[in-house]
Amino acid sequence: MANERLRALEEVEKEIAMILQCAGNVLLELSKDKHNASFLDRQLAQFLSSVNRIESELSGQIRYLTQVATGQPHEGSTYSARKDCQMALNRAEYAKVKLGELGRTCELMLDQQQ
Amino acid sequence: MATPRALPQSKETLLQNYNKRLKDDVRSIVDNFSEIIKTAKIEDETQVSRATQGEQDHYEMHVRAANIVRAGESLMKLVSDLKQFLILNDFPSVNDAIALQNQQLRSLQDECDKKLTSLRDEIAVDLYELEEEYYSSSYSLWDTTDLPLCEAYRRRDSWASPGPGSAQGDGDELDGPPSQETKPQHHLNGHGTTSIEKP
Numbered sequence: 043m044a045n046e047r048l049r050a051l052e053e054v055e056k057e058i059a060m061i062l063q064c065a066g067n068v069l070l071e072l073s074k075d076k077h078n079a080s081f082l083d084r085q086l087a088q089f090l091s092s093v094n095r096i097e098s099e100l101s102g103q104i105r106y107l108t109q110v111a112t113g114q115p116h117e118g119s120t121y122s123a124r125k126d127c128q129m130a131l132n133r134a135e136y137a138k139v140k141l142g143e144l145g146r147t148c149e150l151m152l153d154q155q156q
Numbered sequence: 157m158a159t160p161r162a163l164p165q166s167k168e169t170l171l172q173n174y175n176k177r178l179k180d181d182v183r184s185i186v187d188n189f190s191e192i193i194k195t196a197k198i199e200d201e202t203q204v205s206r207a208t209q210g211e212q213d214h215y216e217m218h219v220r221a222a223n224i225v226r227a228g229e230s231l232m233k234l235v236s237d238l239k240q241f242l243i244l245n246d247f248p249s250v251n252d253a254i255a256l257q258n259q260q261l262r263s264l265q266d267e268c269d270k271k272l273t274s275l276r277d278e279i280a281v282d283l284y285e286l287e288e289e290y291y292s293s294s295y296s297l298w299d300t301t302d303l304p305l306c307e308a309y310r311r312r313d314s315w316a317s318p319g320p321g322s323a324q325g326d327g328d329e330l331d332g333p334p335s336q337e338t339k340p341q342h343h344l345n346g347h348g349t350t351s352i353e354k355p
Binding site: 054058061062065068069112113129133 | 174186228231243247
């Protein structure tokens with residue numbers, strides 16, 4: 043039931059971690075005596091694309107919130123439906139208990155007859 | 157009386173603050189990273205000795221790396237704040253979530269009640285037969301003011317279509333004398349009969 047926007051923000055968090063990982067990999071590679079140029083290029087390209095993606099995604103979210111947010115609290119709730127459902131489940135549970143007692147009584151009577 | 161404001165900023169200021177934090181953190185990450193790369197370049201010895209320059213570069217890289225990490229943490233905090241703001245203030249998605257939840261709960265309740273109703277109907281049929289069996293056997297003790305369900309239904313049917321000798325139904329086959337009750341009242345609680353039981 044998670045919102046699409048919340049999922050997108052989860053992805054953004056993973057991208058931020060990847061940015062730091064890429065930056066660290068680049069500097070680690072530079073610290074070696076012999077550099078692997080293709081690796082450096084790949085990591086750098088990934089770093090820059092992730093930074094751009096994060097910036098555009100978060101700007102989009104903030105723009106959407108600017109249009110949608112009102113500052114008033116939301117007053118909807120699912121309490122009534124949840125209560126009704128809970129009562130229905132209680133009814134079913136009660137019926138199950140009563141039928142269990144009935145079954146045990148019948149078995150008792152049958153055992154006594156035998 | 158000055159009431160303490162729970163929300164010190166308005167919505168617009170808050171969102172502008174989010175924007176500013178985003179721009180600052182992203183710029184900090186990119187600038188610090190590029191500066192580290194530039195510092196890594198080996199240059200000819202200038203006014204200070206190589207060892208001193210090396211120490212200075214080392215310290216500068218340390219600080220810039222810490223800045224990058226701080227900006228990353230700040231971005232994570234910003235994302236967390238945005239998630240919270242979204243959950244509280246994004247009314248379209250909150251309405252959708254509430255409607256979906258309500259629908260699921262109502263369908264579960266309807267299914268539960270439907271199953272209980274069908275169970276009740278099945279048990280009612282069996283109960284009718286069981287009562288018929290029980291009250292026509294010698295095990296039951298009942299007085300004349302109460303009628304079992306099956307007997308009551310029979311009498312109601314016979315009153316609906318009156319015919320000769322049909323007022324007693326089939327319950328008196330063991331006994332000749334007519335029913336002792338003179339008024340058509342009966343209790344549908346499964347505890348009554350006519351004069352079948354004889355001591």
